[in-house]
Amino acid sequence: MPQPPALPELPIREALPALLEAVARTGTAVLAAPPGTGKTTLAPLALAGLIPGEDVPAGDAASRVTRDMPQRRVLVAEPRRLATWAAATRMAAILGEQVGGRVGYQIRGEARRSAATRVEVVTTGVLLNRLIADPELPGVDLVMLDECHERHLETDTACAFLAETRQILRPDLGLVAASATADVTLWTALLGTEHAPAPAVSSEPMRHPVEMHWAPTRERVNAPDGMRVDPRFLAHVAHTAERALDAGDGDLLVFLPGAAEIRRVAERLSHLTSENLGVDIYQLHGSVSSSEQDRAMRAGDRRRVVLATDIAESSLTVPGVRIVVDAGLARRPLIDHARGLPGLTTAYASRASADQRAGRAGREGPGAVWRCWSEAEHARRAAQPAPDIACSDLTAFRLQAACWGTPVEDLALPGPPPAGALEAAETTLRALGAIDTDGMATARGRALARMGVPPRLARALVDGAERVGAEKAAEVAALLNLDRRARGDDLLAQWRQLRTSRDRQWESEVKRLKRALSSARDAGTERSPDTVAANGSPPAGAAASRSGGARRFAVADDEAAATVIALAFPERVAKSQGGAAFTPIRGRGADPNRMGAALSAGQWRTVAGTGAVAAEGSSLAGSPWLAIADADRSPGRAAALIRAAVPIDGELACELVGDSAGERVEWDGERRDVAARRVRSLGAIEISSEPLRQPDPALVAAALAEGLRREGLGLLRWSEESKRLRERMAFCHRALGEPWADVSDAALTAGTDWLEPWWPRARRRSDVERIPVGQALRNLLPWQAGIDETAPEALAVPSGREARVDYSGETPVLAVKLQEMFGAVDTPRVAGVPVVLHLLSPAGRPLAVTADLRSFWEGPYREVRKEMRGRYPKHPWPEDPYSVAPTAKTKRHLR
Numbered sequence: 001m002p003q004p005p006a007l008p009e010l011p012i013r014e015a016l017p018a019l020l021e022a023v024a025r026t027g028t029a030v031l032a033a034p035p036g037t038g039k040t041t042l043a044p045l046a047l048a049g050l051i052p053g054e055d056v057p058a059g060d061a062a063s064r065v066t067r068d069m070p071q072r073r074v075l076v077a078e079p080r081r082l083a084t085w086a087a088a089t090r091m092a093a094i095l096g097e098q099v100g101g102r103v104g105y106q107i108r109g110e111a112r113r114s115a116a117t118r119v120e121v122v123t124t125g126v127l128l129n130r131l132i133a134d135p136e137l138p139g140v141d142l143v144m145l146d147e148c149h150e151r152h153l154e155t156d157t158a159c160a161f162l163a164e165t166r167q168i169l170r171p172d173l174g175l176v177a178a179s180a181t182a183d184v185t186l187w188t189a190l191l192g193t194e195h196a197p198a199p200a201v202s203s204e205p206m207r208h209p210v211e212m213h214w215a216p217t218r219e220r221v222n223a224p225d226g227m228r229v230d231p232r233f234l235a236h237v238a239h240t241a242e243r244a245l246d247a248g249d250g251d252l253l254v255f256l257p258g259a260a261e262i263r264r265v266a267e268r269l270s271h272l273t274s275e276n277l278g279v280d281i282y283q284l285h286g287s288v289s290s291s292e293q294d295r296a297m298r299a300g301d302r303r304r305v306v307l308a309t310d311i312a313e314s315s316l317t318v319p320g321v322r323i324v325v326d327a328g329l330a331r332r333p334l335i336d337h338a339r340g341l342p343g344l345t346t347a348y349a350s351r352a353s354a355d356q357r358a359g360r361a362g363r364e365g366p367g368a369v370w371r372c373w374s375e376a377e378h379a380r381r382a383a384q385p386a387p388d389i390a391c392s393d394l395t396a397f398r399l400q401a402a403c404w405g406t407p408v409e410d411l412a413l414p415g416p417p418p419a420g421a422l423e424a425a426e427t428t429l430r431a432l433g434a435i436d437t438d439g440m441a442t443a444r445g446r447a448l449a450r451m452g453v454p455p456r457l458a459r460a461l462v463d464g465a466e467r468v469g470a471e472k473a474a475e476v477a478a479l480l481n482l483d484r485r486a487r488g489d490d491l492l493a494q495w496r497q498l499r500t501s502r503d504r505q506w507e508s509e510v511k512r513l514k515r516a517l518s519s520a521r522d523a524g525t526e527r528s529p530d531t532v533a534a535n536g537s538p539p540a541g542a543a544a545s546r547s548g549g550a551r552r553f554a555v556a557d558d559e560a561a562a563t564v565i566a567l568a569f570p571e572r573v574a575k576s577q578g579g580a581a582f583t584p585i586r587g588r589g590a591d592p593n594r595m596g597a598a599l600s601a602g603q604w605r606t607v608a609g610t611g612a613v614a615a616e617g618s619s620l621a622g623s624p625w626l627a628i629a630d631a632d633r634s635p636g637r638a639a640a641l642i643r644a645a646v647p648i649d650g651e652l653a654c655e656l657v658g659d660s661a662g663e664r665v666e667w668d669g670e671r672r673d674v675a676a677r678r679v680r681s682l683g684a685i686e687i688s689s690e691p692l693r694q695p696d697p698a699l700v701a702a703a704l705a706e707g708l709r710r711e712g713l714g715l716l717r718w719s720e721e722s723k724r725l726r727e728r729m730a731f732c733h734r735a736l737g738e739p740w741a742d743v744s745d746a747a748l749t750a751g752t753d754w755l756e757p758w759w760p761r762a763r764r765r766s767d768v769e770r771i772p773v774g775q776a777l778r779n780l781l782p783w784q785a786g787i788d789e790t791a792p793e794a795l796a797v798p799s800g801r802e803a804r805v806d807y808s809g810e811t812p813v814l815a816v817k818l819q820e821m822f823g824a825v826d827t828p829r830v831a832g833v834p835v836v837l838h839l840l841s842p843a844g845r846p847l848a849v850t851a852d853l854r855s856f857w858e859g860p861y862r863e864v865r866k867e868m869r870g871r872y873p874k875h876p877w878p879e880d881p882y883s884v885a886p887t888a889k890t891k892r893h894l895r
Helices: 016-026 042-047 060-068 081-094 124-133 153-168 185-191 231-247 259-268 290-296 351-362 375-380 395-404 419-432 443-449 455-468 470-482 491-501 504-522 542-547 557-568 650-657 697-715 720-736 745-750 765-769 773-778 853-858 860-871
Strands: 028-032 074-078 103-107 110-112 119-123 142-145 174-179 200-202 210-214 251-255 279-284 303-308 321-326 329-334 343-348 367-371 573-576 603-606 611-613 625-632 639-647 660-668 673-682 685-691 794-796 802-806 813-817 836-840 846-850
Touching: 016 028, 016 042, 016 174, 016 200, 028 185, 042 074, 042 081, 042 119, 042 142, 042 174, 074 081, 074 124, 081 103, 081 119, 081 290, 119 124, 124 153, 124 395, 142 153, 153 174, 153 185, 153 395, 174 185, 210 351, 231 251, 231 259, 231 303, 231 321, 231 367, 251 351, 259 279, 259 303, 279 290, 290 303, 321 351, 351 367, 395 419, 395 443, 395 455, 419 443, 419 455, 443 455, 455 470, 455 504, 455 557, 470 491, 470 504, 470 557, 491 557, 491 639, 557 625, 557 639, 557 650, 573 650, 573 685, 603 625, 611 625, 625 650, 650 673, 660 697, 673 697, 697 745, 697 765, 720 773, 836 853, 846 853, 846 860, 853 860
Parallel strands: 028 174, 028 200, 074 119, 074 142, 103 119, 142 174, 210 367, 251 303, 251 321, 279 303, 321 367, 611 639, 813 836
Antiparallel strands: 103 110, 329 343, 573 603, 573 625, 603 611, 625 639, 660 673, 673 685, 794 802, 802 813, 836 846
């Protein structure tokens, strides 16, 4: 009788009985087990009945326990391809078998399984496709969602779909959520019922001690900027790795944010591979070949340095590691809905991520961790990373939900999607013809969802194949989907390099996409007749399709690449802002760089209105038009940095995206006047224009109104009389309120009704300048009261003269010679408000400012009289100002 396999001594073994009991009792469980405890490998085997669920003595008793355990077919969902392959390989090794027997796997474009397979490890993307194809998951008894704590969008979505399947279709379907964190309240609520949460089972962590080293840079380095990491910091990471190798034993695992940083650090450490030093360097990320991944995961006779992304943070255990060097960086999704630039950015890893990375050093024994930042900086970092659903492009998620058929708001998601991101996703899907006006998936949308690539790329694959052929469309789509980009931003050159190097993973993806295209054709899925481009224009290539032109496959590589990219990302098609006007070139095989004079490597403007720039020395410099596949727009920067693009013919760009012509009447800020033109445009790109002789009066009025808002009231011509009238009206509004109108800048520039009847007849700035502003202001005066009575332009002073009132300040001001106010007791008032008196000397200079004349006579006047008598002896300065008649004359004239 065959003996059960010898199980590795891992902490999860003690938790397996409780896990099996929970699943048997409720059908669900949440397994909280830190990285390295064995949850990804031993738990699925126990749930499938392939290993004992509890420790028993070896021999017949163990065989009987294994034989009597419940037999299940278990599906394990991993968020990453590499983790899927590694988990299946490890479980098969525990059973002493090859992958494809009782343990199999399926990733995009690759599967190893058989009729004997009881545990199948799949990516969450594969799981979602299976659920959408058949929500009952026939032949599956239990699903285990691994690494739920990482909050990948596909994992969240799969959890919501599975919860609904259990509730409606398959109450018998088991569901286990495995998390590397102890905070399981969220998942127990999602997997439980309205009466009780799902049971939680926890495992103790590995208890090997880990020594912490803080190794911040000594020199100041730049913070991560988009996808760029300061080379000086990468040099510091490499130096820290060498220090860590010298200070300890065992293999070294270095965490870096992406493949580009891994390559750069590997180059700096390449001298370690010499025979004297005896160190092997491996790279571990999604783009390396399967054979390289396999070598990186196997311990050898020489010490290893494994440079990995955060794939090794919790999804993957690298054996032999005793030292971890953490750069403290991570790639996070970033989406700019307004500019159509979804992508990735480099961010500081959270404290939770750093702790999980550190745990890898104590997986098999005592270890050490070297963090390339300070302890003080660590305390300032975010506690947890943001979930994908809060910061990702939700287009694929929204299409999956539409194919599933449940409104998004009714899905049992771990967190709600942002309303703005969801709305942007729905707009994109409607433009692709993937969902209808009710948000339900169309036949075209279901076909796009089955392609196994993001919806935009699926659309480009399906529609692009009609124009350039299935082979080239699949090759370009595979390049974009697998992120096989090398150094440089010329995607066409990278495509040709892939063909030469015979990249196996890329070739496998090309074959898969061609099969998907063939299946779509066999199903009779054609372009939806009501499909529109991303900018709302007619369907890309629809005219060519109807005329038969879309079936011409004799196209050059440059046109094929440009076509697929423009169909996938129409809002990223860009035109140079420093070159000649667009002149169509006939002949699709022509070099797009011959479309005009050579251009500088300046800035391009995309259909979405975003500026884009190429890196210094880019081969794209001088291209009048580009089809941009990827661009990095860092926060706070106006322009995006082009990471991958190809030149595109301007005529082809207009055909694919859909250009439009129309009248454009707008305010020209440079000329400070109305500009009326007939414009041919591609979204925000202006292709050509000509003057418009008879523009729509309504558009002209709107442009003038915009000019008034932007230029302010200086656009009008103000006489001194109209300025003073406005000041008087403003005072009345402040002092009395309604019915006196608000004549502030904001109020008068908010609308143009007060400029009737002159405004509707205005066609240009000169017409506006001729408007009699004073008369226009009087349109705002209330008919019940007169402005001259309420706020007179001048007041009579005791000397008998009339003095002008200044209304330009908060309160009215009356400037008058002091002698003209003799005999007056009370301060003059306007609309009940005391006037501020500026009492002047005989020479017109200010002597005093007062709003209380009586107080002035009885107090400060004495000091003024004492000083002024000697300076102006010819003017009266009586001791009693009440007893002298007011006058503007000297003593001699008074005799």
